[in-house]
Amino acid sequence: MLSVIGIIVVFLVSVVLMMRKKMPAIIAMPLMAILFALIAGVPVMSSDPETVTIFGNVLKGGSTKMAEAMAGVMFGAWFSKIVTRLGISKAIVQKAAELGGDNTLVSAIVFYIAASIIFIPNMSLGSVMLVGNIIIPIMITMGISTVNAGIITILACVSGASLNVSGWPQIVQTLGVTEAQIREYLWIGIVPLYIVCLAAIVFFIKRDNGKRRAAWAMPSEETSSRTQKVPALAYLAPVIPLIMVFALKIDIIPAIMISAVITLLLARPKNPIHILSSAMVEGIQEVAGALGLFIGIGMLLVAVQTPQVSSVLTPLIEAIIPSTVVGYILFFTISVPFVLYRGPMNIAGLGLGVFALLVASGMNPLGAFLGYRVLNFVQIMCDPTNSFTVWIADFTKNDTIVYLKKILPWAIAVVVISLTIGMPIVL
Template identity: 30%
Template sequence: MSGPLLLLVFALFAALMFARAVPAIIAVPAMAVAVAALVGAPLPVILNDVVAAGAVKLAPAYVAVFAGAMLGRVMIQTRIAEEIIKRAAEYGGDRPMIVAAALMAVTAILFTSLTGLGAIIMVGSLVLPIMMSLGIPRKLAAVFFLMAFATGFVFNIALWRLYREILQIAPDAPLPPEVARFALGLCAITAAAVAIYAFIAARRAPELRFWAVTTKEEILARTEGKRRVPLVAFLTPFVPLVLYVGFGWRELPAFFAGALFGVLLTEPRAAVRTLSASAVRGVEDGAPAAILMIGIGMLLNALTLPAVKEALAPLVAAIPLRSPAAYVLFFGLLSPLALYRGPLNPFGVGIGVYSIMFATGALPPLALLAAIMSVVQVQNVCDPTNTQNVWVANYVGVRVEEITRATLPTMIIVCLIGLVLGAAMFL
């Protein structure tokens, strides 16, 4: 009987997060304690094994988030990111869709390394006004930005660290090459979908209007008279990715190498001051994600308690996920459940669902990873509870739900095609 009761606990906390009555950073650890208590775990087990041990279970993941956020701050303080965006806008001239395509490509590249709301605000504050000043409608500019963000975020190695810790995919070894191959395929699928969406949207866009308060020229003039960033410094966001994927470096040294590369090429005399300030600001930027990961670690430990696994195993086994067709249809058609911190959102209630699937062996770890990465593409672009969605919607002056309605069909298709690729590779 405890299996259905556990599902009711998940449903209760999902409803609380959906209604925004309880934030995820509170709901997830509370769910962990509730799950452990429901199966009769003794108080010392709850306090020591679930709460204390769970709080540090994902330490490598949130350290990677802090390191990635530090690199982001380095790129902000040294003006590397600003210069990259400026060059993209300059070379696009006054052709709106050419400029938009260039800025989307740059945004995708930047978010392979950047992490946190601070990076979203910095990049968005430059990219969105340029798009809108060229007549791209407000909502379309917001959609372009979020889709570009999600395209690059497929390769964000701080996020990969979280996935590897949750699913125990070679956590102490170099990244398995098949994971990189799947990520490359998912990135290509997303990029193709974004390009098709942009082409169709451009054909349907109303007359060009100059919505923005600032014009493109005013945005570009911000750096006039300032020292130019060396072109080689534009490689900074690629450094961690190359070291991580190509040379098997761990996340922390890879991010540190990228930060050092950027600082030494732009502000060598102020390197210590810049790195120190960036480290402090990086901790601030990464704190919300790290706090959520502390709760996720607690929930992971709660769900691996023998009594919990025993109660949930029959329920999970009833879903024939090892069939490629069932795998694609289950995660693809239910991918909207990743919205509102729902049961397929790995940063909400979904962490419980995925953890149960992993703990009970419902799917091979790499197949489960492919499912999570595919579903996260829906969540990254469409979820109205995302901080990036809320900020972007407020910035351009549209309701956040409008972005969800405009992007959800496209991102479900991306998810389905990604799942087909995952099934072909891992099932």
């Protein structure tokens, strides 16, 4: 009983510290792993190699537990940098601006689609800044309000990220589903997401009718520089990994590597080797934080799977795991507020560990997968602590809370619709 209370206290204190930004998840995760194991009575070290220990299993084994997921993220970031360095992202935005013409609503939708495509390989602060720096001022000067320009960019972030295949190894490792299952059920969250995003854009732009806006945006070195010439076929680059994974059923990492080569062949740069090598370094730098988080998550995963911690936690978690379709829908819908402000269900923080705990304690992996997906959408759409949301809010000179308030109802709609459609199918 004391172990249960101790673990709960550690968990709650970690949540509070993370939400109050007193301790980042990258530190909290390994710390929780060590404390959970210590409280449950896992020995620190042992001369018997068969004995599960904190040093040998939780720390050493845990640090490489998510190796596949880490490789997936690194390769994804590498590919994203290649696309950026070849000027493909900018060229897509330029093409979108031309396609949108002078109609505000059409332009907003075209920019949303174009930015979503660019965000497919990697939706990081760097790529959001790259795209946002170009499309937000264009949208604002077209008369779209700063808030709406920001909303469109955030919705593009979630839509692009929803198709990012480099995160799949993380799902496989954490939730125990297979890549084939991910492929089969991916549409469940995505279709409602896209419909709701489009509806939201139409709603926000139409609601601005009656108001007219204009802004004097200062041209920058970035926006005034000419777009690199990119062969038309190279515009397909961001979706090549998707085609590899979905149509050709190739594993993620080889799919990304082949995509990189195809992209280079399509774009025909002068210095392909330099692009490949520098993109790898820059890509890894960009995801360094995520890699650190994965080390902590791996340790936490190993810790909760030790017989000692598992025997303490399983009865407790079993009690809250739903057993019916309605139960699953309610469970994940009620979880929505716990995603915000780096809450306990936030996938970019403690949430991944919580999901691992839920599945390890008997939650249906496919049910958890669907819940994971929709809560991940909520996090990207609404969490005011997302680095890219903070950047967009600052760039558009609005408060992050404005975005939270405006997007949250739509995010909840995505959750409810996806779960209502999906849970009866996957359970």
